[in-house]
Amino acid sequence: MRPPVPPFNFQTAREKVQKAENAWNGKDPHSVALAYSENSTWRNRAEFISGRHEIVEFLERKWCKELDYRLIKELWTYNDNRIAVRFAYEWHDDSGQWFRSYGNENWEFNQEGLMVKRVASINDMPIKEEERKIIWDTALKPENYPSLTELGL
Secondary structure (H helix, E strand, C coil), X not given: CCCCCXXXXXXXXXXXXXXXXXXXXXCCHHHHHCCEEEEEEEEEXXXXXXXXXXXXXXHHHHHHHCEEEEEEEEEEEECCCEEEEEEEEEEECCCCCEEEEEEEEEEEECCCCCEEEEEEEEEEEEECHHHCCCCCCCCCCCCXXXXXXXXXX
């Protein structure tokens, strides 16, 4: 069981989104993968991923490339067992080039609260380091940090 579980209401959907944001900002592929069912399927950009093993491999590659990764997720909408989020994250590559990546995710959950399907559409925009808006020193976003809406993203 991975609370909160469906059916979602506004409060439990927001809680699920916050837990996902915290997990991804923690950048531990094995821990993140536990939020997904054993046979979870993803479409991430043009990559298709199936199962926890492939999720871990994907996340290991991702966080080796996307350095100093910081993510903010925001609830877009929800229903019985589905949640849609919008997000932005910033990172730099090994040459020092910074990027802001924007996107949307559609999530579907089983009755145990594990995600069985994730569909992500993401666009990367090169930015200058001084244009960064998603900046904090700890692994998790500080509690009083502005939302995407408040940041104008």
